[in-house]
Amino acid sequence: MQLPLPVSLPVDETFDSFVSGTDTELVTLLQALAYAVPDWRDASLFQGVASLKLPMVTLLGSAGRGKSHLLYALCHEIAARDIPHVYLNLNNAEAWPANAFEGFETLPLVCLDNIHAIAGNKTLELALFDLINRVVESQQTVLVCTSRLGPSNPAFVLPDLRSRLSWGVTYQLHALSDEARKTVVRNRATARGLRLSEQALQFLLHHSERDIPSLINLLDRLDTRSLQEQKKLSVNMVKRELGLY
Template sequence: MDTFTSQLPLPVTLPTDETFESIIDKGNQEVVTLLKDVATGMPQWRDEPRLVSLASLHLPLVTLQGGSGVGKSHLLYALCHQLATQQVNHIYINLNQHAQWSLDIFDGLENLSLICLDNIHAVAGITAWEEALFDLFNRVIENPGALVVGSSQLGPSHPKFVLPDLRSRLAWGVIYHLNTLDDDSRKDVLRLRASQRGLKLSEQALQFLLYHSDRDLRSLLGLLERLDTRSLQEQKKLSVAMVKRELGLP
Protein backbone atom coordinates (compact mmCIF):
# COMPACT_ATOMS: atom_id res chain seq x y z
CA MET A 1 0.00 0.00 0.00
CA ASP A 2 1.37 3.35 -1.00
CA THR A 3 1.49 5.76 1.91
CA PHE A 4 2.38 9.32 2.68
CA THR A 5 3.20 11.09 5.91
CA SER A 6 0.38 13.54 6.48
CA GLN A 7 0.96 17.06 7.73
CA LEU A 8 -0.87 16.63 11.01
CA PRO A 9 0.00 17.66 14.57
CA LEU A 10 0.56 13.95 15.34
CA PRO A 11 2.92 12.03 13.02
CA VAL A 12 0.75 9.48 11.23
CA THR A 13 0.75 7.63 7.94
CA LEU A 14 -2.49 7.28 6.02
CA PRO A 15 -3.11 5.07 2.96
CA THR A 16 -2.95 7.23 -0.14
CA ASP A 17 -5.53 5.18 -2.05
CA GLU A 18 -8.33 5.71 0.50
CA THR A 19 -9.80 8.98 -0.73
CA PHE A 20 -13.25 10.25 -1.64
CA GLU A 21 -12.50 9.26 -5.25
CA SER A 22 -12.06 5.59 -4.29
CA ILE A 23 -15.25 5.32 -2.24
CA ILE A 24 -18.13 3.21 -3.52
CA ASP A 25 -20.92 4.87 -1.58
CA LYS A 26 -23.84 2.57 -2.37
CA GLY A 27 -26.17 2.72 0.62
CA ASN A 28 -24.06 5.37 2.36
CA GLN A 29 -24.53 8.32 0.03
CA GLU A 30 -25.90 10.62 2.72
CA VAL A 31 -22.89 10.43 5.03
CA VAL A 32 -20.41 10.59 2.13
CA THR A 33 -22.10 13.76 0.89
CA LEU A 34 -22.04 15.21 4.41
CA LEU A 35 -18.31 14.61 4.84
CA LYS A 36 -17.57 16.10 1.43
CA ASP A 37 -19.55 19.16 2.50
CA VAL A 38 -17.53 19.26 5.73
CA ALA A 39 -14.31 19.27 3.71
CA THR A 40 -15.62 21.97 1.38
CA GLY A 41 -16.77 24.13 4.28
CA MET A 42 -13.54 23.99 6.28
CA PRO A 43 -12.30 25.83 8.20
CA GLN A 44 -15.40 28.06 8.49
CA TRP A 45 -17.71 25.07 8.48
CA ARG A 46 -20.34 26.76 10.65
CA ASP A 47 -20.95 29.25 7.84
CA GLU A 48 -21.66 26.50 5.29
CA PRO A 49 -25.44 26.43 4.61
CA ARG A 50 -25.39 22.68 3.98
CA LEU A 51 -23.95 22.10 7.47
CA VAL A 52 -26.52 24.07 9.43
CA SER A 53 -27.70 20.88 11.17
CA LEU A 54 -24.18 20.23 12.48
CA ALA A 55 -23.73 23.83 13.55
CA SER A 56 -26.89 23.58 15.64
CA LEU A 57 -25.60 20.62 17.69
CA HIS A 58 -24.57 21.38 21.26
CA LEU A 59 -21.61 19.06 20.68
CA PRO A 60 -20.46 19.16 17.03
CA LEU A 61 -19.80 15.43 16.72
CA VAL A 62 -20.42 13.10 13.78
CA THR A 63 -20.04 9.40 14.60
CA LEU A 64 -19.77 6.73 11.91
CA GLN A 65 -21.10 3.51 13.42
CA GLY A 66 -20.83 0.00 12.04
CA GLY A 67 -18.95 -3.26 12.19
CA SER A 68 -15.47 -4.01 10.95
CA GLY A 69 -14.83 -3.54 7.25
CA VAL A 70 -17.78 -1.28 6.37
CA GLY A 71 -15.63 1.72 5.43
CA LYS A 72 -15.53 3.86 8.57
CA SER A 73 -11.76 4.40 8.50
CA HIS A 74 -11.81 4.96 4.73
CA LEU A 75 -14.16 7.91 5.20
CA LEU A 76 -11.96 9.41 7.90
CA TYR A 77 -8.84 8.95 5.75
CA ALA A 78 -10.61 10.58 2.80
CA LEU A 79 -11.63 13.56 4.91
CA CYS A 80 -8.08 14.01 6.20
CA HIS A 81 -6.60 13.74 2.70
CA GLN A 82 -8.92 16.47 1.48
CA LEU A 83 -8.15 18.76 4.41
CA ALA A 84 -4.42 18.20 3.94
CA THR A 85 -4.67 19.51 0.36
CA GLN A 86 -6.57 22.53 1.70
CA GLN A 87 -3.99 23.07 4.47
CA VAL A 88 -6.68 22.96 7.15
CA ASN A 89 -5.51 22.19 10.69
CA HIS A 90 -6.72 18.73 11.64
CA ILE A 91 -5.67 15.49 13.28
CA TYR A 92 -6.33 11.78 12.83
CA ILE A 93 -6.05 9.53 15.89
CA ASN A 94 -6.64 5.77 15.77
CA LEU A 95 -7.72 4.84 19.28
CA ASN A 96 -6.90 1.20 18.57
CA GLN A 97 -3.36 2.38 19.33
CA HIS A 98 -4.16 4.13 22.62
CA ALA A 99 -1.74 1.90 24.56
CA GLN A 100 1.14 3.66 22.75
CA TRP A 101 0.19 7.10 24.02
CA SER A 102 -0.37 9.06 27.19
CA LEU A 103 -3.66 10.78 27.96
CA ASP A 104 -2.26 14.20 27.10
CA ILE A 105 -2.55 13.31 23.41
CA PHE A 106 -5.91 15.11 23.56
CA ASP A 107 -4.45 18.32 25.00
CA GLY A 108 -5.14 21.35 22.82
CA LEU A 109 -7.00 19.47 20.09
CA GLU A 110 -10.03 21.72 20.57
CA ASN A 111 -8.01 24.45 18.82
CA LEU A 112 -7.97 22.50 15.55
CA SER A 113 -10.64 22.78 12.88
CA LEU A 114 -11.24 19.02 12.69
CA ILE A 115 -10.55 16.13 15.05
CA CYS A 116 -10.87 12.61 13.58
CA LEU A 117 -11.13 9.89 16.23
CA ASP A 118 -11.11 6.41 14.70
CA ASN A 119 -12.26 3.35 16.69
CA ILE A 120 -13.67 5.14 19.73
CA HIS A 121 -14.94 1.78 20.96
CA ALA A 122 -11.32 0.75 21.63
CA VAL A 123 -11.25 2.83 24.83
CA ALA A 124 -14.65 1.68 26.09
CA GLY A 125 -14.28 0.39 29.63
CA ILE A 126 -10.95 2.14 30.23
CA THR A 127 -11.95 4.77 32.75
CA ALA A 128 -8.96 7.08 32.35
CA TRP A 129 -9.37 7.22 28.57
CA GLU A 130 -13.13 7.67 28.79
CA GLU A 131 -12.61 10.61 31.16
CA ALA A 132 -10.00 12.14 28.83
CA LEU A 133 -12.38 11.82 25.89
CA PHE A 134 -15.20 13.36 27.93
CA ASP A 135 -12.94 16.29 28.85
CA LEU A 136 -12.01 16.78 25.19
CA PHE A 137 -15.66 16.90 24.17
CA ASN A 138 -16.34 19.52 26.83
CA ARG A 139 -13.49 21.68 25.52
CA VAL A 140 -14.84 21.30 21.97
CA ILE A 141 -18.21 22.56 23.20
CA GLU A 142 -16.47 25.65 24.55
CA ASN A 143 -14.58 26.19 21.27
CA PRO A 144 -17.16 26.66 18.50
CA GLY A 145 -14.60 26.37 15.70
CA ALA A 146 -13.84 22.68 16.21
CA LEU A 147 -15.67 19.70 14.70
CA VAL A 148 -15.22 16.06 15.73
CA VAL A 149 -15.76 13.16 13.33
CA GLY A 150 -15.35 9.74 14.89
CA SER A 151 -15.99 6.07 14.26
CA SER A 152 -17.15 3.32 16.56
CA GLN A 153 -18.41 -0.24 16.45
CA LEU A 154 -20.53 0.53 19.54
CA GLY A 155 -23.45 2.86 20.02
CA PRO A 156 -23.28 5.57 22.71
CA SER A 157 -25.56 3.66 25.09
CA HIS A 158 -23.53 0.45 24.94
CA PRO A 159 -22.75 -0.83 28.47
CA LYS A 160 -19.06 -1.21 27.63
CA PHE A 161 -18.82 2.56 28.03
CA VAL A 162 -18.60 2.84 31.82
CA LEU A 163 -18.73 6.63 32.19
CA PRO A 164 -22.35 7.83 32.05
CA ASP A 165 -21.25 11.37 31.18
CA LEU A 166 -19.33 10.08 28.15
CA ARG A 167 -22.32 8.05 26.96
CA SER A 168 -24.36 11.24 27.23
CA ARG A 169 -21.85 13.28 25.22
CA LEU A 170 -21.60 10.63 22.50
CA ALA A 171 -25.39 10.74 22.16
CA TRP A 172 -25.34 14.53 21.71
CA GLY A 173 -23.82 14.20 18.26
CA VAL A 174 -25.30 12.82 15.05
CA ILE A 175 -24.80 9.11 14.32
CA TYR A 176 -24.64 7.55 10.85
CA HIS A 177 -24.99 3.77 10.65
CA LEU A 178 -22.88 2.58 7.72
CA ASN A 179 -24.38 -0.14 5.57
CA THR A 180 -22.37 -3.21 4.62
CA LEU A 181 -21.67 -3.35 0.89
CA ASP A 182 -23.36 -6.10 -1.08
CA ASP A 183 -21.34 -8.43 -3.32
CA ASP A 184 -21.78 -6.30 -6.44
CA SER A 185 -20.49 -3.25 -4.57
CA ARG A 186 -17.56 -5.24 -3.18
CA LYS A 187 -16.69 -6.21 -6.74
CA ASP A 188 -16.87 -2.56 -7.80
CA VAL A 189 -14.47 -1.61 -4.99
CA LEU A 190 -12.01 -4.36 -5.90
CA ARG A 191 -12.11 -3.43 -9.59
CA LEU A 192 -11.48 0.22 -8.77
CA ARG A 193 -8.63 -0.50 -6.37
CA ALA A 194 -7.06 -3.00 -8.77
CA SER A 195 -7.24 -0.42 -11.56
CA GLN A 196 -5.57 2.18 -9.31
CA ARG A 197 -2.71 -0.28 -8.83
CA GLY A 198 -2.44 -1.01 -12.53
CA LEU A 199 -3.80 -4.53 -12.06
CA LYS A 200 -6.21 -6.16 -14.46
CA LEU A 201 -8.68 -8.21 -12.43
CA SER A 202 -10.59 -10.71 -14.56
CA GLU A 203 -14.15 -11.62 -13.68
CA GLN A 204 -13.03 -15.17 -12.92
CA ALA A 205 -10.27 -14.01 -10.56
CA LEU A 206 -12.64 -11.53 -8.96
CA GLN A 207 -15.27 -14.19 -8.31
CA PHE A 208 -12.69 -16.58 -6.87
CA LEU A 209 -11.17 -13.90 -4.66
CA LEU A 210 -14.55 -12.86 -3.32
CA TYR A 211 -15.83 -16.33 -2.53
CA HIS A 212 -12.67 -17.96 -1.17
CA SER A 213 -11.52 -15.35 1.35
CA ASP A 214 -12.86 -13.29 4.23
CA ARG A 215 -15.67 -11.17 2.87
CA ASP A 216 -15.21 -8.01 4.90
CA LEU A 217 -13.84 -5.20 2.76
CA ARG A 218 -10.71 -4.55 4.81
CA SER A 219 -9.64 -8.20 4.45
CA LEU A 220 -10.39 -8.21 0.73
CA LEU A 221 -8.33 -5.07 0.15
CA GLY A 222 -5.48 -6.52 2.21
CA LEU A 223 -5.56 -9.60 -0.01
CA LEU A 224 -5.54 -7.40 -3.12
CA GLU A 225 -2.46 -5.63 -1.79
CA ARG A 226 -0.68 -8.96 -1.27
CA LEU A 227 -1.65 -10.06 -4.77
CA ASP A 228 -0.19 -6.84 -6.16
CA THR A 229 3.10 -7.63 -4.42
CA ARG A 230 3.05 -11.25 -5.63
CA SER A 231 2.30 -10.15 -9.19
CA LEU A 232 5.37 -7.90 -9.14
CA GLN A 233 7.55 -10.58 -7.59
CA GLU A 234 6.46 -13.30 -9.99
CA GLN A 235 6.27 -10.95 -12.99
CA LYS A 236 2.91 -12.49 -13.88
CA LYS A 237 -0.58 -11.18 -14.41
CA LEU A 238 -3.12 -11.61 -11.66
CA SER A 239 -5.00 -14.85 -12.24
CA VAL A 240 -7.12 -17.44 -10.43
CA ALA A 241 -3.99 -19.56 -10.07
CA MET A 242 -2.17 -16.67 -8.39
CA VAL A 243 -5.09 -16.10 -6.01
CA LYS A 244 -4.97 -19.81 -5.12
CA ARG A 245 -1.24 -19.61 -4.40
CA GLU A 246 -1.69 -16.57 -2.19
CA LEU A 247 -4.49 -18.26 -0.26
CA GLY A 248 -2.61 -21.55 -0.02
CA LEU A 249 -5.29 -23.44 -1.92
CA PRO A 250 -4.64 -26.46 -4.17
Protein backbone atom coordinates in the same frame (compact mmCIF):
# COMPACT_ATOMS: atom_id res chain seq x y z
CA MET B 1 -0.63 22.56 23.15
CA GLN B 2 1.72 19.79 22.01
CA LEU B 3 0.35 17.98 18.98
CA PRO B 4 1.22 14.34 18.32
CA LEU B 5 3.67 13.51 15.58
CA PRO B 6 2.16 13.61 12.07
CA VAL B 7 0.62 10.33 10.94
CA SER B 8 1.13 9.10 7.40
CA LEU B 9 -2.33 8.16 6.12
CA PRO B 10 -2.91 5.79 3.17
CA VAL B 11 -2.72 7.94 0.06
CA ASP B 12 -5.29 5.84 -1.82
CA GLU B 13 -7.96 6.14 0.90
CA THR B 14 -9.85 9.11 -0.57
CA PHE B 15 -13.44 10.05 -1.29
CA ASP B 16 -12.86 9.12 -4.94
CA SER B 17 -11.83 5.58 -4.01
CA PHE B 18 -14.64 5.05 -1.47
CA VAL B 19 -17.54 2.90 -2.68
CA SER B 20 -20.47 4.29 -0.73
CA GLY B 21 -23.13 1.65 -1.35
CA THR B 22 -26.15 2.78 0.69
CA ASP B 23 -24.11 5.33 2.67
CA THR B 24 -24.26 8.10 0.07
CA GLU B 25 -25.77 10.65 2.48
CA LEU B 26 -22.87 10.24 4.89
CA VAL B 27 -20.27 10.65 2.15
CA THR B 28 -22.10 13.77 0.93
CA LEU B 29 -22.06 15.21 4.46
CA LEU B 30 -18.34 14.56 4.94
CA GLN B 31 -17.46 16.03 1.56
CA ALA B 32 -19.49 19.13 2.42
CA LEU B 33 -17.81 19.25 5.79
CA ALA B 34 -14.36 19.11 4.20
CA TYR B 35 -15.11 22.35 2.37
CA ALA B 36 -17.02 23.97 5.25
CA VAL B 37 -14.37 23.65 7.95
CA PRO B 38 -13.78 26.00 9.74
CA ASP B 39 -17.13 27.63 8.78
CA TRP B 40 -19.27 24.64 9.75
CA ARG B 41 -21.88 26.86 11.46
CA ASP B 42 -22.94 28.25 8.07
CA ALA B 43 -26.09 26.18 7.49
CA SER B 44 -26.13 27.04 3.76
CA LEU B 45 -23.05 24.86 3.33
CA PHE B 46 -25.04 21.80 4.36
CA GLN B 47 -28.15 22.11 2.23
CA GLY B 48 -29.55 18.68 1.35
CA VAL B 49 -27.72 16.83 4.11
CA ALA B 50 -28.34 16.31 7.82
CA SER B 51 -27.94 19.37 10.02
CA LEU B 52 -24.85 19.34 12.17
CA LYS B 53 -26.63 21.08 15.09
CA LEU B 54 -23.58 20.31 17.26
CA PRO B 55 -19.97 20.11 15.99
CA MET B 56 -19.71 16.33 16.29
CA VAL B 57 -20.16 13.46 13.82
CA THR B 58 -19.80 9.79 14.76
CA LEU B 59 -19.34 7.02 12.18
CA LEU B 60 -20.64 3.80 13.66
CA GLY B 61 -20.24 0.25 12.37
CA SER B 62 -18.44 -3.05 12.67
CA ALA B 63 -14.92 -3.67 11.34
CA GLY B 64 -14.45 -3.38 7.60
CA ARG B 65 -17.29 -0.95 6.91
CA GLY B 66 -14.99 1.87 5.73
CA LYS B 67 -15.03 4.11 8.80
CA SER B 68 -11.28 4.72 8.80
CA HIS B 69 -11.27 5.16 5.03
CA LEU B 70 -13.70 8.06 5.39
CA LEU B 71 -11.61 9.67 8.14
CA TYR B 72 -8.52 9.41 5.95
CA ALA B 73 -10.44 10.92 3.03
CA LEU B 74 -11.62 13.82 5.16
CA CYS B 75 -8.09 14.47 6.43
CA HIS B 76 -6.67 14.39 2.90
CA GLU B 77 -9.18 17.03 1.78
CA ILE B 78 -8.46 19.22 4.80
CA ALA B 79 -4.68 18.83 4.40
CA ALA B 80 -4.94 19.90 0.75
CA ARG B 81 -6.39 23.20 2.00
CA ASP B 82 -3.65 23.62 4.64
CA ILE B 83 -6.20 23.67 7.46
CA PRO B 84 -4.83 22.64 10.89
CA HIS B 85 -6.23 19.30 12.02
CA VAL B 86 -5.27 16.15 13.87
CA TYR B 87 -5.90 12.44 13.28
CA LEU B 88 -5.47 9.95 16.12
CA ASN B 89 -6.05 6.19 16.11
CA LEU B 90 -7.21 5.28 19.60
CA ASN B 91 -6.19 1.67 19.03
CA ASN B 92 -2.79 2.99 20.11
CA ALA B 93 -4.07 4.86 23.17
CA GLU B 94 -3.43 2.38 25.98
CA ALA B 95 -0.37 4.22 27.32
CA TRP B 96 -1.52 7.76 26.53
CA PRO B 97 -1.57 10.33 29.36
CA ALA B 98 -4.72 11.89 30.80
CA ASN B 99 -4.03 15.11 28.87
CA ALA B 100 -3.79 13.34 25.50
CA PHE B 101 -6.51 15.56 23.97
CA GLU B 102 -5.45 18.82 25.58
CA GLY B 103 -5.82 21.86 23.34
CA PHE B 104 -7.57 20.03 20.50
CA GLU B 105 -10.61 22.31 20.87
CA THR B 106 -8.57 25.07 19.19
CA LEU B 107 -8.15 23.11 15.96
CA PRO B 108 -10.69 23.37 13.11
CA LEU B 109 -10.90 19.56 12.74
CA VAL B 110 -10.21 16.65 15.11
CA CYS B 111 -10.55 13.05 13.84
CA LEU B 112 -10.54 10.28 16.44
CA ASP B 113 -10.50 6.78 14.97
CA ASN B 114 -11.71 3.73 16.93
CA ILE B 115 -12.90 5.42 20.10
CA HIS B 116 -14.29 2.05 21.22
CA ALA B 117 -10.66 1.12 22.01
CA ILE B 118 -10.71 3.27 25.16
CA ALA B 119 -13.99 1.83 26.49
CA GLY B 120 -13.37 0.86 30.12
CA ASN B 121 -10.30 3.08 30.47
CA LYS B 122 -11.68 5.64 32.91
CA THR B 123 -8.77 8.01 32.48
CA LEU B 124 -9.12 8.29 28.72
CA GLU B 125 -12.91 8.16 28.85
CA LEU B 126 -12.80 11.21 31.10
CA ALA B 127 -10.31 12.90 28.76
CA LEU B 128 -12.66 12.33 25.80
CA PHE B 129 -15.64 13.54 27.85
CA ASP B 130 -13.77 16.74 28.70
CA LEU B 131 -12.73 17.23 25.05
CA ILE B 132 -16.33 16.98 23.82
CA ASN B 133 -17.41 19.55 26.39
CA ARG B 134 -14.61 21.92 25.35
CA VAL B 135 -15.43 21.46 21.65
CA VAL B 136 -19.07 22.32 22.20
CA GLU B 137 -18.16 25.30 24.36
CA SER B 138 -15.48 26.70 22.06
CA GLN B 139 -17.53 26.36 18.84
CA GLN B 140 -14.23 26.36 16.91
CA THR B 141 -13.83 22.67 16.19
CA VAL B 142 -15.55 19.88 14.32
CA LEU B 143 -15.01 16.49 15.99
CA VAL B 144 -15.39 13.38 13.82
CA CYS B 145 -15.12 9.98 15.50
CA THR B 146 -15.44 6.34 14.50
CA SER B 147 -16.56 3.52 16.75
CA ARG B 148 -17.67 -0.09 16.70
CA LEU B 149 -19.76 0.56 19.83
CA GLY B 150 -22.92 2.61 19.99
CA PRO B 151 -22.91 5.68 22.25
CA SER B 152 -25.08 4.02 24.91
CA ASN B 153 -23.02 0.83 25.07
CA PRO B 154 -22.21 0.02 28.73
CA ALA B 155 -18.64 -0.83 27.73
CA PHE B 156 -18.14 2.93 28.08
CA VAL B 157 -18.15 3.01 31.87
CA LEU B 158 -18.73 6.74 32.39
CA PRO B 159 -22.45 7.56 32.09
CA ASP B 160 -21.62 11.18 31.28
CA LEU B 161 -19.45 10.09 28.36
CA ARG B 162 -22.25 7.89 27.01
CA SER B 163 -24.50 10.94 27.16
CA ARG B 164 -21.99 13.14 25.32
CA LEU B 165 -21.40 10.51 22.63
CA SER B 166 -25.11 10.72 21.84
CA TRP B 167 -24.75 14.37 20.87
CA GLY B 168 -24.27 15.53 17.30
CA VAL B 169 -24.94 13.35 14.26
CA THR B 170 -24.43 9.57 14.28
CA TYR B 171 -24.31 7.52 11.09
CA GLN B 172 -24.46 3.73 10.92
CA LEU B 173 -22.35 2.42 8.06
CA HIS B 174 -23.82 -0.57 6.24
CA ALA B 175 -22.26 -3.66 4.74
CA LEU B 176 -21.59 -3.52 1.01
CA SER B 177 -23.49 -5.66 -1.45
CA ASP B 178 -21.63 -8.30 -3.45
CA GLU B 179 -21.69 -6.02 -6.48
CA ALA B 180 -20.22 -3.14 -4.45
CA ARG B 181 -17.48 -5.43 -3.10
CA LYS B 182 -16.66 -6.36 -6.67
CA THR B 183 -16.39 -2.67 -7.54
CA VAL B 184 -14.03 -2.06 -4.60
CA VAL B 185 -11.68 -4.88 -5.61
CA ARG B 186 -11.80 -3.99 -9.30
CA ASN B 187 -11.05 -0.32 -8.57
CA ARG B 188 -8.17 -1.15 -6.23
CA ALA B 189 -6.71 -3.55 -8.79
CA THR B 190 -6.94 -0.88 -11.50
CA ALA B 191 -5.29 1.70 -9.23
CA ARG B 192 -2.37 -0.70 -8.73
CA GLY B 193 -2.09 -1.36 -12.46
CA LEU B 194 -3.12 -4.99 -11.99
CA ARG B 195 -4.69 -6.97 -14.78
CA LEU B 196 -7.54 -8.84 -13.10
CA SER B 197 -9.72 -11.07 -15.27
CA GLU B 198 -13.46 -11.21 -14.57
CA GLN B 199 -13.17 -14.93 -13.85
CA ALA B 200 -10.39 -14.32 -11.32
CA LEU B 201 -12.40 -11.55 -9.69
CA GLN B 202 -15.47 -13.76 -9.33
CA PHE B 203 -13.41 -16.61 -7.91
CA LEU B 204 -11.64 -14.31 -5.46
CA LEU B 205 -14.92 -12.94 -4.13
CA HIS B 206 -16.48 -16.36 -3.66
CA HIS B 207 -13.53 -18.16 -2.06
CA SER B 208 -11.96 -15.62 0.30
CA GLU B 209 -12.97 -13.69 3.40
CA ARG B 210 -15.74 -11.27 2.47
CA ASP B 211 -14.79 -8.20 4.53
CA ILE B 212 -13.09 -5.38 2.65
CA PRO B 213 -9.80 -5.29 4.66
CA SER B 214 -9.28 -9.02 4.02
CA LEU B 215 -10.04 -8.60 0.33
CA ILE B 216 -7.58 -5.70 0.03
CA ASN B 217 -4.94 -7.69 1.93
CA LEU B 218 -5.43 -10.59 -0.48
CA LEU B 219 -5.16 -8.21 -3.42
CA ASP B 220 -1.84 -6.92 -2.06
CA ARG B 221 -0.52 -10.48 -1.84
CA LEU B 222 -1.72 -11.22 -5.36
CA ASP B 223 -0.03 -8.04 -6.56
CA THR B 224 3.28 -9.33 -5.18
CA ARG B 225 2.74 -12.77 -6.74
CA SER B 226 1.80 -11.23 -10.08
CA LEU B 227 5.00 -9.19 -10.12
CA GLN B 228 7.09 -12.22 -9.20
CA GLU B 229 5.52 -14.38 -11.89
CA GLN B 230 5.16 -11.56 -14.44
CA LYS B 231 1.60 -12.68 -15.21
CA LYS B 232 -1.83 -11.14 -14.93
CA LEU B 233 -4.06 -12.30 -12.10
CA SER B 234 -5.77 -15.52 -13.10
CA VAL B 235 -8.05 -18.03 -11.38
CA ASN B 236 -5.10 -20.39 -10.99
CA MET B 237 -3.02 -17.68 -9.34
CA VAL B 238 -5.83 -16.87 -6.91
CA LYS B 239 -6.17 -20.58 -6.10
CA ARG B 240 -2.48 -20.88 -5.35
CA GLU B 241 -2.50 -17.81 -3.11
CA LEU B 242 -5.51 -19.17 -1.21
CA GLY B 243 -3.89 -22.60 -0.91
CA LEU B 244 -6.73 -24.31 -2.76
CA TYR B 245 -4.31 -26.45 -4.73
